């Protein structure tokens with residue numbers, strides 16, 4: 001955490017060499033603390049909402065979504081829920097998050113009655129009464145934050161209806177040196193300073209930088225999903241500086 005006297009410039013140079021150090025932040029607590037400013041922060045990020053909408057469309061949900069039940073896991077303040085709703089305006093959506101602060105922000109917006117929010121950890125969906133079968137599951141910027149993604153991925157596969165898609169939207173690098181360098185440069189020149197300026201905290205944004213470098217490459221993530229028995233894996237990236245850095249990985253439960 002950032003509560004010591006180390007100057008930012010000193011810390012910056014130290015941290016640049018230490019992305020592999022253990023991640024010790026309380027992710028949910030940090031999101032609680034950032035919640036009130038989160039929408040302003042992502043609003044300042046060109047393409048954040050556009051790219052979520054792109055990923056939701058890549059699920060190829062049928063029709064207007066009428067009769068479908070979708071899960072938005074790690075919904076945060078509702079940006080991904082909104083993207084899902086745009087892709088399937090008639091669907092019923094259950095949106096789940098572990099952070100009460102992020103959910104409180106989400107609930108402030110005006111949602112159709114078909115959208116409901118549930119406070120639960122991804123690891124404890126059944127205990128919270130969140131049960132499938134779902135006709136689609138969207139997880140935007142969630143899986144990378146899970147201490148152990150595999151049990152959750154196994155539950156998600158089991159919760160999908162036959163043929164239904166799981167879409168993971170996240171910072172997952174393509175494995176190219178160039179992408180790692182761009183990610184590090186954008187983090188230290190834009191994301192960490194802006195996050196600190198808008199929320200007064202930097203730990204969450206330093207964690208973001210480090211967690212992306214440590215997480216699966218996009219190909220490894222697709223392989224991981226296939227390891228859970230999911231099929232028809234599709235990978236697509238985003239335009240602009242996020243090319244090779246942010247991806248949608250869509251995989252389906254076998255029909």
Ligand SMILES: C[S@@+](CC[C@H](N)C(=O)[O-])C[C@H]1O[C@@H](n2cnc3c(N)ncnc32)[C@H](O)[C@@H]1O
Nearest residue numbers: 031074075076079080098099102121122140141
């Ligand atoms: C970066 S935010 C993304 C929010 C939203 N999906 C979006 O695209 O704007 C990640 C969210 O995942 C939630 N989260 C992290 N770990 C979680 C877990 N184990 N179970 C449920 N939610 C979790 C956090 O509370 C946070 O709201």
